Amino acid sequence: MGSIADNLQAVGQRIAAAATASGRAPDEIVLLAVSKTWPASAVSEAVAAGQSAFGENYVQEGVDKIAALRAQGANGLTWHFIGPLQSNKSKLVAENFDWVHSIDRLKIAARLSAQRPPGLPPLNVCVQVNISGEASKSGCAPAETMALAESVAALPGLRLRGLMAIPEPQSDPEAQRQPLLRLKALYEQLRAAGLPVDTLSMGMSHDLETAVSAGATMVRIGTAIFGQRDKQ
Numbered sequence: 001m002g003s004i005a006d007n008l009q010a011v012g013q014r015i016a017a018a019a020t021a022s023g024r025a026p027d028e029i030v031l032l033a034v035s036k037t038w039p040a041s042a043v044s045e046a047v048a049a050g051q052s053a054f055g056e057n058y059v060q061e062g063v064d065k066i067a068a069l070r071a072q073g074a075n076g077l078t079w080h081f082i083g084p085l086q087s088n089k090s091k092l093v094a095e096n097f098d099w100v101h102s103i104d105r106l107k108i109a110a111r112l113s114a115q116r117p118p119g120l121p122p123l124n125v126c127v128q129v130n131i132s133g134e135a136s137k138s139g140c141a142p143a144e145t146m147a148l149a150e151s152v153a154a155l156p157g158l159r160l161r162g163l164m165a166i167p168e169p170q171s172d173p174e175a176q177r178q179p180l181l182r183l184k185a186l187y188e189q190l191r192a193a194g195l196p197v198d199t200l201s202m203g204m205s206h207d208l209e210t211a212v213s214a215g216a217t218m219v220r221i222g223t224a225i226f227g228q229r230d231k232q
């Protein structure tokens, strides 16, 4: 693989090509660089190449990296928590992150809202949907999404931005497309109900193009930018 800067450029080109192919403007899609397991120096390299939005899965690792980048004087970065969130870690997330993509129950949303420091803007959140219906994966059931989104939207410390999913990997492109289209349909239902959502967070290194063609507004890309991770 090339340098992080080269990889970022290549991913940007993949996004632009996929957007153009489906008649969308490339700047409708935000690139979230998933830096989990990589050191702060890798994030610095991406920042030097112009990247500003980063995704982390592990609370303490993310908080340490946020502090490291702040100490280096990096400004204007946004940090997205995208991993499973336990109640006992919610305070650190509410105090340090700008976004949370993994809201799957009201209890955790209410904790984050209450724990968001008053001096900060509301925490941007997406409801995570278990769109492939796998028993082992987190996310709320599709049928519960509307009710959860409406409750989350009413919490004062949070700003509901949209939906997120991690579909089960599929080798067949058409099978890969179906859950992404189901998430897009749920997102349109939220909009039709008047919820002010603007973010459909779907698409990873292996299904970026399919996700963009299905309507993603934010893609979460790790491997194609930073390389293969040793661990999850």
Ligand SMILES: *Cc1c(COP(=O)(O)O)cnc(C)c1O
Binding pocket: 034, 036, 057, 082, 083, 166, 204, 205, 206, 220, 221, 222, 223, 224
């Ligand atoms: C790790 C991870 C990603 C990035 O996946 P890649 O396949 O490395 O691009 C995206 N979203 C979530 C929720 C992740 O945990």
